[in-house]
Amino acid sequence: LNEIYEKINIKNNEDIIKINKDLEPHISLYRTIYKKNDEVIINKTIKKICKKYKINKFNIEGIGIFPNKNKFNLHFIVAYNKNMNKIHQEVWKELNGKIETIEKDHYHPSSFVPHITIPIVKQSNNKTLLLKIQNELLNYDIRSIKLSAEYLSHLTGNLNTPKVYYKSKFS
DSSP states (O other): OHHHHHHHHHHTTSOOBOOOTTSOOOOOOOOOOOOGGGHHHHHHHHHHHHHHOOOEEEEEEEEEEEEETTEEEEEEEEOOOHHHHHHHHHHHHHHBTTBOOSSHHHHSTTTOOOEEEOOBSOOTTOHHHHHHHHHHHTTSOGGGOEEEEOEEEEEEOOSSSOEEEEEEEOO
């Protein structure tokens, strides 16, 4: 995906999609506000789940848009994957009630739509830019892209200061 992002940036003569080694394309399974004292619980959960599951392979099904207050989020829609669904449910079983969650309505297993957010640099009044990127993505056969989730990570998706706090590789 980062190769596609780079091609779109080059074609537009500017970085309109953020590319950073600490901001790898990812599927968010649980959202919380970072608190240092939650790290032990999160890291233990990640390690436990990674020992239980193997690397997860999946496909992209399409491109979607989520409205989010005064802006929109562009994302890849991820095909249903039974193993990923189990991992997601286990993350929630282990963390829910132990650490704070935000956007519970969107990330809870009962309502979750697996997706990979496309990190658009300019977020304010981004409708025109979003449609431009979406149009560029239509030039690619995204359904033929095969991806694998090799790690379960605790990270921040902040575009300006992305950071991976902890990650563990699936067995």
